[in-house]
Amino acid sequence: MENIPPQRILVVDDEQDIRTMLKILLTKEGYIVDTASGGFEALEKIKETFYPLIVSDIRMPDLSGLELLKKVQEISPSSLMILVTAYASNETAIEGMKHGAYDYITKPFKIDEIKIVIKNALERQLLKEENLKLKQKLSSSIQDLGIIGSSKLMRQLMDLVVRVSKTRTPILITGESGTGKEIIAKTIHQLQNPESPFVPVNCGGIPENLLESELFGYKKGAFTGANTDKAGLFETAHGGILFLDEIGELPLSLQVKLLRVLQDQTFRRLGDNRDIKVDVQIISATNRIIEKEVAEKRFREDLFFRLNVIRIHVPPLRERREDIPLLLEYFIKKFSKKYNSTGIKISSYILKELENYDFPGNVRELENMVERAVALQDSNIILPDIYKSQTFESIDQPTPPFYSCEFPEGGLDLPALLEDVEKSYLSEALQRCHGKKMEAAHLVGMTFRSFRYKVEKYRLE
Ligand SMILES: Nc1ncnc2c1ncn2[C@@H]1O[C@H](COP(=O)(O)OP(=O)(O)OP(=O)(O)O)[C@@H](O)[C@H]1O
Numbered sequence: 493m494e495n496i497p498p499q500r501i502l503v504v505d506d507e508q509d510i511r512t513m514l515k516i517l518l519t520k521e522g523y524i525v526d527t528a529s530g531g532f533e534a535l536e537k538i539k540e541t542f543y544p545l546i547v548s549d550i551r552m553p554d555l556s557g558l559e560l561l562k563k564v565q566e567i568s569p570s571s572l573m574i575l576v577t578a579y580a581s582n583e584t585a586i587e588g589m590k591h592g593a594y595d596y597i598t599k600p601f602k603i604d605e606i607k608i609v610i611k612n613a614l615e616r617q618l619l620k621e622e623n624l625k626l627k628q629k630l631s632s633s634i635q636d637l638g639i640i641g642s643s644k645l646m647r648q649l650m651d652l653v654v655r656v657s658k659t660r661t662p663i664l665i666t667g668e669s670g671t672g673k674e675i676i677a678k679t680i681h682q683l684q685n686p687e688s689p690f691v692p693v694n695c696g697g698i699p700e701n702l703l704e705s706e707l708f709g710y711k712k713g714a715f716t717g718a719n720t721d722k723a724g725l726f727e728t729a730h731g732g733i734l735f736l737d738e739i740g741e742l743p744l745s746l747q748v749k750l751l752r753v754l755q756d757q758t759f760r761r762l763g764d765n766r767d768i769k770v771d772v773q774i775i776s777a778t779n780r781i782i783e784k785e786v787a788e789k790r791f792r793e794d795l796f797f798r799l800n801v802i803r804i805h806v807p808p809l810r811e812r813r814e815d816i817p818l819l820l821e822y823f824i825k826k827f828s829k830k831y832n833s834t835g836i837k838i839s840s841y842i843l844k845e846l847e848n849y850d851f852p853g854n855v856r857e858l859e860n861m862v863e864r865a866v867a868l869q870d871s872n873i874i875l876p877d878i879y880k881s882q883t884f885e886s887i888d889q890p891t892p893p894f895y896s897c898e899f900p901e902g903g904l905d906l907p908a909l910l911e912d913v914e915k916s917y918l919s920e921a922l923q924r925c926h927g928k929k930m931e932a933a934h935l936v937g938m939t940f941r942s943f944r945y946k947v948e949k950y951r952l953e
């Protein structure tokens with residue numbers, strides 16, 4: 493925290509001696525200190541100047557410290573306030589803390605205490621500003637590109653993405669299917685140089701012989717059907733990025749050829765004997781456990797080392813559940829725009845279920861879920877199928893004994909039986925929704941009023 497400009501403090505006290513004393517003390521500590529002799533004068537100053545820190549006496553004739561605190565929170569909500577109190581009225585100080593004062597100091601002053609409390613407060617302000625700046629920086633760079641996430645894991649990942657986008661070394665992106673490997677590769681490209689080519693190749697989706705000519709190109713007559721010279725994707729990607737997706741699927745024969753390109757940055761078109769030199773950054777991705785592929789000899793170790801210079805591992809969604817609400821919100825907005833519809837609302841019950849769901853298909857699964865729900869305007873659809881079968885569908889189709897109609901010998905008391913059934917479903921619904929009647933009513937297909945009525949009738953709470 494060196495080289496920071498001096499911070500401004502406003503001292504508010506109706507006693508001249510105290511104002512002077514605090515001003516001298518704090519100026520010596522390197523702060524810029526303004527003073528006000530009462531609450532109203534303080535307000536005037538706060539309207540004109542931003543004070544990261546305001547130190548105010550509690551008992552003042554015109555406006556009390558607590559009243560001033562309230563006003564400050566309206567006019568200058570990011571200012572911190574420290575209250576000054578005499579021993580006798582400590583309770584008011586605590587009251588002030590409850591209402592958002594940052595701290596309090598007691599009179600008579602202990603010099604060290606003042607210094608420490610004020611230093612802490614201002615450091616906290618700086619930290620707040622730093623965080624804000626960092627957030628703004630992140631949001632302008634990465635979030636605009638559509639990578640959503642505020643979990644610690646995602647923030648670390650974004651940090652890494654920003655750093656690696658400054659280099660041209662090979663990057664290997666690993667992670668389960670649907671975690672966002674491709675979107676990260678694209679983001680690196682955007683951060684690096686959006687004007688340069690970004691050439692994606694799906695190594696798993698193209699037959700081996702075709703893939704080779706796709707990557708390296710060919711000379712006219714290299715094979716039947718090669719009627720003209722053709723540049724390969726390596727040439728197309730010159731100056732930019734070649735994104736080798738599903739690299740784990742690359743056949744061994746092509747692994748050798750790729751290795752050669754990485755070693756010398758040169759290659760030949762099929763049927764040609766001229767070396768072509770290119771400047772291409774290789775970003776590869778796989779959802780396989782690549783180390784296992786290497787250990788089991790399905791992937792060449794030497795190639796692995798070449799590709800794995802920088803490693804980006806994208807964690808599965810279930811390891812960063814804090815991102816789920818953000819992603820939901822983002823996709824609801826996105827698809828509402830696409831389908832030109834009003835967004836759907838997700839009840840806190842469903843949100844909780846989703847936050848506990850493991851998402852084996854990761855972000856892609858969540859995205860598809862939201863798209864379906866928005867397209868059909870039905871927020872229930874958003875529940876993963878396994879939950880639906882446990883909740884809604886099972887209630888649509890109650891299981892026996894109700895339908896099996898086993899008739900007891902002497903007949904039965906149907907109203908009483910139905911009441912029992914009703915009672916057990918209502919109380920189960922309440923439990924599942926943690927006592928939230930609105931959601932529980934929804935779960936059993938009742939209106940809130942009639943649900944509440946029954947709950948009271950059966951004394952279920
Ligand atoms: N953090 C994120 N923010 C916003 N959208 C995301 C995020 N992560 C993934 N997505 C979206 O989820 C979908 C799947 O992501 P992507 O295609 O990048 O996954 P992948 O890891 O390449 O999956 P696979 O291994 O199956 O190819 C895409 O539509 C992508 O835009």
Ligand SMILES: [Mg+2]
Nearest residue numbers: 673674737777
């Ligand atoms: Mg992918």
